[in-house]
Amino acid sequence: xxxxxxxLVENEAGALSRISGLFSARGYNIESLxxxxxxxxxMSRMTIVTSGSDDxxxxxxxxxxxxxxxxxxxxxxxxxxxxxxxxxxxxxxAGKDRDEMKRLADIFRGRILDVTxxxxxxxxxxxxxxxDAFLQAIEPGVILETVRTGASGIGRGERILRI
Amino acid sequence: xxxxxxxxxxxxxxxxxxxxVFGYPGGAVLNIYDELFKQNKVKHVLVRHEQGALHAxxxxxxxxxxxxxxxxxxGPGVTNAVTGIATAYMDSxxxxxxxxxxxxxxxxxxxxxxxxxxxxxxPCVKHNFLVKDVRDLAVTVKKAFYLATTGRPGPxxxxxxxxxxxxxAEYSYPKTVTxxxxxxxxxxxxxxxxxxxxxxxxxxxPMVYTGGGVVLNDAAESLTRLVRLLGFPCTNTLMGxxxxxxTDPQFTGMLGMHGTYESNMxxxxxxxxxxxxxxxxxxxxxxxxxxxxxxxxxxxIDIDPSSISKRVKVDVPIVGYVRDVLDExxxxxxxxxxxxxxxxxxxxxxxxxxxxxxxxxxxxxDSKLIKPQLVVEKLYEITGGDAFITSDVGQHQMWAAxxxxxxxxxxxxxxxxxxxxGFGLPAAMGVQLANPHAPVVCVTGEASIxxxxxxxxxxxxxxxxxxxxxxxxxxMGMVRQWQEFFYGNRYAESYMDALPDFVKLAEAYGHxxxxxxxxxxxxxxxxxxxxxxxxxxxxxxxxxxTENVFPMVPGGKGLTEMILAEEL
Numbered sequence: 084x085x086x087x088x089x090x091l092v093e094n095e096a097g098a099l100s101r102i103s104g105l106f107s108a109r110g111y112n113i114e115s116l117x118x119x120x121x122x123x124x125x126m127s128r129m130t131i132v133t134s135g136s137d138d139x140x141x142x143x144x145x146x147x148x149x150x151x152x153x154x155x156x157x158x159x160x161x162x163x164x165x166x167x168x169x170x171x172x173x174x175x176x177a178g179k180d181r182d183e184m185k186r187l188a189d190i191f192r193g194r195i196l197d198v199t200x201x202x203x204x205x206x207x208x209x210x211x212x213x214x215d216a217f218l219q220a221i222e223p224g225v226i227l228e229t230v231r232t233g234a235s236g237i238g239r240g241e242r243i244l245r246i
Numbered sequence: 247x248x249x250x251x252x253x254x255x256x257x258x259x260x261x262x263x264x265x266x267v268f269g270y271p272g273g274a275v276l277n278i279y280d281e282l283f284k285q286n287k288v289k290h291v292l293v294r295h296e297q298g299a300l301h302a303x304x305x306x307x308x309x310x311x312x313x314x315x316x317x318x319x320x321g322p323g324v325t326n327a328v329t330g331i332a333t334a335y336m337d338s339x340x341x342x343x344x345x346x347x348x349x350x351x352x353x354x355x356x357x358x359x360x361x362x363x364x365x366x367x368x369p370c371v372k373h374n375f376l377v378k379d380v381r382d383l384a385v386t387v388k389k390a391f392y393l394a395t396t397g398r399p400g401p402x403x404x405x406x407x408x409x410x411x412x413x414x415a416e417y418s419y420p421k422t423v424t425x426x427x428x429x430x431x432x433x434x435x436x437x438x439x440x441x442x443x444x445x446x447x448x449x450x451x452p453m454v455y456t457g458g459g460v461v462l463n464d465a466a467e468s469l470t471r472l473v474r475l476l477g478f479p480c481t482n483t484l485m486g487x488x489x490x491x492x493t494d495p496q497f498t499g500m501l502g503m504h505g506t507y508e509s510n511m512x513x514x515x516x517x518x519x520x521x522x523x524x525x526x527x528x529x530x531x532x533x534x535x536x537x538x539x540x541x542x543x544x545x546x547i548d549i550d551p552s553s554i555s556k557r558v559k560v561d562v563p564i565v566g567y568v569r570d571v572l573d574e575x576x577x578x579x580x581x582x583x584x585x586x587x588x589x590x591x592x593x594x595x596x597x598x599x600x601x602x603x604x605x606x607x608x609x610x611x612d613s614k615l616i617k618p619q620l621v622v623e624k625l626y627e628i629t630g631g632d633a634f635i636t637s638d639v640g641q642h643q644m645w646a647a648x649x650x651x652x653x654x655x656x657x658x659x660x661x662x663x664x665x666x667x668g669f670g671l672p673a674a675m676g677v678q679l680a681n682p683h684a685p686v687v688c689v690t691g692e693a694s695i696x697x698x699x700x701x702x703x704x705x706x707x708x709x710x711x712x713x714x715x716x717x718x719x720x721x722m723g724m725v726r727q728w729q730e731f732f733y734g735n736r737y738a739e740s741y742m743d744a745l746p747d748f749v750k751l752a753e754a755y756g757h758x759x760x761x762x763x764x765x766x767x768x769x770x771x772x773x774x775x776x777x778x779x780x781x782x783x784x785x786x787x788x789x790x791x792t793e794n795v796f797p798m799v800p801g802g803k804g805l806t807e808m809i810l811a812e813e814l
Contacts, residue, residue, distance in 0.1 A: 093427055096376075104369055141555070142552065148551070148552075149552050151372070153427055
């Protein structure tokens with residue numbers, strides 16, 4: 084099953100490699116990983132999307148907690164949460180496809196950030212599956228380039244992750 | 247007053263009460279060695295290979311409860327040390343490893359003797375640091391000692407670039423240190439402890455299984471009190487030997503791949519299992535699916551939450567220092583009138599006695615060849631069971647574990663987790679320095695001993711009167727055993743051709759060498775060796791080449807699917 088882990092970690096050189104190294108050393112999956120400093124510059128927040136049985140995810144959480152630089156770990160998928168991912172996609176937009184592409188971007192609430200006479204660069208935000216749906220909705224041949232940030236997540240309502 | 251980084255480091259080590267540093271000098275640590283030279287509180291032991299430094303610091307720690315400290319240079323110094331670091335990590339030994347690094351401005355430039363020390367050692371340390379600013383050095387060393395010794399212990403590495411050991415800073419050593427990201431749970435949950443005691447008191451076929459955690463946390467006394475109070479059978483893992491007295495009638499011997507028949511049968515057939523400071527690893531419980539098939543309740547006490555329900559799901563997990571938890575359990579049992587039901591316990595013991603009648607450690611005592619088991623038994627008799635025994639890895643290790651009865655913790659020093667050949671001799675050096683007046687024996691084989699044999703030279707330099715018991719069967723015995731059982735007697739590369747004359751070799755290093763070829767000479771030779779209190783004696787026992795370690799649970803099999811000697 085897919086899990087989203089939110090991790091507060093000391094903003095120190097090497098912390099990222101400790102975490103990614105843990106996943107490769109123990110054979111855990113990483114679907115995506117994002118990290119950036121928080122409002123407290125000494126601390127970073129990482130979101131890791133992983134998959135595995137409940138036992139495996141329990142082990143992942145325990146092993147992460149064991150790392151000295153990890154401050155806190157929460158499995159967001161254990162409760163209500165919001166998940167967002169940003170995608171930039173450059174598509175061919177020429178001739179009769181040009182209007183269709185604009186329409187599709189509007190339907191998915193995308194924004195066109197950059198325009199040439201042959202292409203659009205569209206910004207899309209949403210859950211991973213929404214971004215997948217957009218890519219499936221357009222013809223594969225028109226996709227020139229995509230880049231995705233991987234998921235970020237936060238708990239809903241009073242669910243707060245901080246120290 | 248301002249001090250250099252090197253001075254600061256040595257002051258820190260003095261503050262931590264470090265008596266010995268095991269190491270080997272080189273370019274990147276010259277500043278540090280210069281400061282070591284100028285003082286005499288912290289003594290340095292010069293090994294002959296960095297792996298030896300790590301194992302010696304490790305053996306020092308295992309036998310003394312203190313932190314082992316090693317000091318090596320950058321690049322090859324570090325890579326040579328990695329085996330020793332990984333060995334300590336697998337067995338949770340508190341160590342602080344100081345490594346030199348090229349100057350900060352050269353890092354990443356592929357400088358001479360540069361390697362990514364923090365990167366290379368990351369997966370085999372509890373934590374590591376690269377100190378880039380001399381002002382952080384003292385607090386980093388404090389953190390290193392704090393991390394190494396608290397929670398689940400382990401090696402911590404501090405990498406110090408050469409310009410940092412040279413730079414000046416104000417020195418003050420922090421009394422305490424806290425890390426917001428590091429707060430191990432150390433106190434067992436009271437409710438869970440009560441639940442566990444309840445379960446133990448209701449048990450009809452109880453079993454107590456304990457590991458290295460009991461030894462490391464100095465919980466042997468607490469464990470012994472609890473087990474005796476309850477009257478339950480108790481087994482130890484390879485790492486846990488000495489955690490419960492081996493001569494106690496409640497002790498059923500070691501368990502696992504080469505454990506006793508009765509211990510393995512009791513593990514599988516008990517209805518309540520109390521696991522203390524152990525981690526259900528593959529050499530201990532065999533195939534986890536087979537182990538799990540039996541219907542029993544498991545209580546697991548461990549300092550590391552990630553050890554709980556990792557390989558086997560448990561019913562009552564208790565995270566905390568095992569000694570405190572065991573003490574709490576003793577208190578609850580003592581203050582309650584309830585005791586385990588005598589009748590079922592009696593019939594459970596009768597069952598165990600029945601299993602014991604298999605006499606699974608029997609061997610041919612009338613053999614004309616020296617049986618390795620006999621050597622260990624004689625060693626036990628002659629040392630009164632009170633020696634520190636280190637071992638390497640293989641058959642000799644198992645025989646030492648099976649036939650030497652350890653009544654006290656920290657007497658049995660071996661590489662259980664990583665299984666590092668070459669561990670025994672350098673570890674014995676650390677043990678001897680930590681226990682200068684105690685008999686220290688390295689039980690080894692002719693293959694293992696050659697992996698760190700250069701340390702015989704260190705033993706000479708520091709007058710370490712270790713007794714090396716070499717069980718020489720001219721084979722990598724354990725490899726040969728597997729090849730005999732599972733590879734159709736095809737002994738691929740497990741025969742050691744062109745062995746050295748160990749007697750001459752020992753003599754060349756300035757020690758005493760003895761070669762023993764007849765069973766009748768075993769006892770006399772051992773007595774003669776121990777009579778030489780000031781000398782290292784290398785005893786080369788020419789043993790039966792075909793002897794195997796029994797019982798044996800083949801890899802991947804269930805714990806009760808043992809091969810016994812009689813079945814062959």
